[in-house]
Amino acid sequence: MSRRSASAPPIPVHVERGIDEPLHRQVYRELVQLILSGRLRPGARLPSSRMLADELGVARNTVLLALEQLLSEGYVETRRGAGSYVSGELPDRSPQRLRSHAPQPGRRPRLARRARSLVVPANRPLPARGLLRPGEPDWAGFPLALWSRLLAESWRAPARAMLLGDDPAGHPPLRAAIAEYLAAARGVGATAEHVVIVSGIRQALAIAARLLLDVGDPVWLENPGYPGLRGPLVAAGAKLVPVEVDSEGLSLQAAQRLAPRPRLICIAPSHQYPLGMTMSVARRLALLEHARQVNAWIFEDDYDSEWRYAGRPLAAMQGLDRDGRVLYAGTFSKILFPSIRLGYIVLPEPLIAPFLAARQALDDQPAVLAQPALAAFVAGGHLASHLRRQRRRYKARQELLLGAARRHLGGLLELGADPGGMHLIGYLHPDLAGRMDDREASRRAEAAGIAAPPLSSHWIGRATHQGLLLGYTAVPERQIDAVVARLAKALSASATDRPDRT
Numbered sequence: 001m002s003r004r005s006a007s008a009p010p011i012p013v014h015v016e017r018g019i020d021e022p023l024h025r026q027v028y029r030e031l032v033q034l035i036l037s038g039r040l041r042p043g044a045r046l047p048s049s050r051m052l053a054d055e056l057g058v059a060r061n062t063v064l065l066a067l068e069q070l071l072s073e074g075y076v077e078t079r080r081g082a083g084s085y086v087s088g089e090l091p092d093r094s095p096q097r098l099r100s101h102a103p104q105p106g107r108r109p110r111l112a113r114r115a116r117s118l119v120v121p122a123n124r125p126l127p128a129r130g131l132l133r134p135g136e137p138d139w140a141g142f143p144l145a146l147w148s149r150l151l152a153e154s155w156r157a158p159a160r161a162m163l164l165g166d167d168p169a170g171h172p173p174l175r176a177a178i179a180e181y182l183a184a185a186r187g188v189g190a191t192a193e194h195v196v197i198v199s200g201i202r203q204a205l206a207i208a209a210r211l212l213l214d215v216g217d218p219v220w221l222e223n224p225g226y227p228g229l230r231g232p233l234v235a236a237g238a239k240l241v242p243v244e245v246d247s248e249g250l251s252l253q254a255a256q257r258l259a260p261r262p263r264l265i266c267i268a269p270s271h272q273y274p275l276g277m278t279m280s281v282a283r284r285l286a287l288l289e290h291a292r293q294v295n296a297w298i299f300e301d302d303y304d305s306e307w308r309y310a311g312r313p314l315a316a317m318q319g320l321d322r323d324g325r326v327l328y329a330g331t332f333s334k335i336l337f338p339s340i341r342l343g344y345i346v347l348p349e350p351l352i353a354p355f356l357a358a359r360q361a362l363d364d365q366p367a368v369l370a371q372p373a374l375a376a377f378v379a380g381g382h383l384a385s386h387l388r389r390q391r392r393r394y395k396a397r398q399e400l401l402l403g404a405a406r407r408h409l410g411g412l413l414e415l416g417a418d419p420g421g422m423h424l425i426g427y428l429h430p431d432l433a434g435r436m437d438d439r440e441a442s443r444r445a446e447a448a449g450i451a452a453p454p455l456s457s458h459w460i461g462r463a464t465h466q467g468l469l470l471g472y473t474a475v476p477e478r479q480i481d482a483v484v485a486r487l488a489k490a491l492s493a494s495a496t497d498r499p500d501r502t
């Protein structure tokens with residue numbers, strides 16, 4: 001007859017001999033598993049140590065050691081003269097109980113109110129594979145062999161500081177190289193101390209917004225604009241004030257009517273996204289003056305000013321700032337490759353220490369891994385030659401896109417040249433607009449393997465224009481005509497036709 005009492009059914013504990021793990025550790029681990037999986041429920045009685053030892057064929061001391069550990073960690077409790085029990089304090093994790101709490105399929109998780117603006121279709125990433133994807137650099141033109149050499153060299157004998165990565169502002173030689181590059185190329189007045197390495201412009205804004213904004217503070221944003229800037233602001237509790245743009249950039253008059261005292265002004269003055277105008281000097285000065293009067297900050301998003309194909313670009317607005325109001329942010333996503341996840345922010349002196357403190361409170365600098373190679377790439381003049389080569393290529397591709405559009409897109413999309421950037425806008429021709437909106441046009445393009453986002457999705461609220469963003473930088477010259485012909489076919493099919501990929 002079994003010596004086991006009726007209240008303690010057999011417990012499926014298995015131990016293995018001849019492995020590294022001591023037997024008492026195995027018994028302990030198995031019992032923890034049974035408790036956490038709910039097979040041993042809170043309050044359940046455990047067999048006596050003698051019984052368990054018999055069952056497992058181990059010494060009683062082995063079981064006692066395991067029970068002691070369980071006791072000290074609070075998994076089991078002892079009742080005087082009545083043996084050991086699974087602690088009644090633990091939550092009931094039995095399978096039946098867990099099932100009753102299982103999420104219902106299709107049920108939405110409860111999110112914070114401010115998260116609703118983060119989880120919106122406008123933030124949907126572009127299809128990874130489509131052609132004409134805006135913002136995608138030309139892969140073939142990236143000097144990969146040089147890049148791998150710089151990566152390898154920079155890690156051959158890394159200094160202790162590189163391994164520790166203990167400078168919250170980023171790898172010092174990279175900061176110095178960026179300061180020098182920005183002074184020469186963009187007229188930015190900064191030393192290495194003002195430059196902080198970030199994972200990109202959005203991270204720069206995410207930290208700046210938490211640093212500078214209280215919940216509900218108004219922030220002027222260009223409308224239309226880059227949807228990626230909304231998330232960092234919304235997450236900081238900002239009140240977005242979308243402001244229309246005219247041919248000179250963000251309309252100061254309209255902005256003053258909407259919210260005369262912004263706390264922060266977010267603009268891309270070098271090359272408005274997605275429309276492409278450059279903010280006039282008069283508008284820049286007026287904005288700086290307004291910011292001074294109402295004590296606002298300006299976040300200058302200089303995401304792609306390197307891509308300029310005609311004339312010299314206007315210098316950055318930061319260089320005009322005499323009052324320490326401009327936070328200037330740039331990125332390597334567009335000039336090298338997006339997954340490098342490295343960018344920079346140039347801060348006014350008084351913001352450096354608070355910015356670094358805030359970044360350390362939230363996270364730390366991005367991985368140091370690629371920073372030394374990037375420093376060598378910038379300081380060694382490779383960035384400048386890469387930009388020169390790619391500018392020629394992108395300029396040619398833009399011209400080819402315009403030519404192909406003239407041949408194939410008549411009555412569908414209307415394109416105009418842009419002296420810079422990585423995409424052109426194909427505005428919906430009235431004939432096409434009579435048949436579909438730009439979201440439908442974008443869906444049709446996507447079904448044909450073309451990743452051309454709708455222009456209207458760049459507005460907050462009602463869009464005033466309909467079009468498609470057509471990125472030309474990553475499409476090899478010889479393919480451009482065929483891709484545009486394919487786009488034309490997808491758009492001219494009647495509403496009932498199924499778009500095809502041939």
Ligand SMILES: Cc1ncc(COP(=O)(O)O)c(C=O)c1O
Nearest residue numbers: 200201202226273303331333343
């Ligand atoms: C206007 C604009 N600003 C900022 C960014 C974001 O840059 P990052 O990848 O550095 O966050 C982009 C990227 O597409 C952009 O188009």
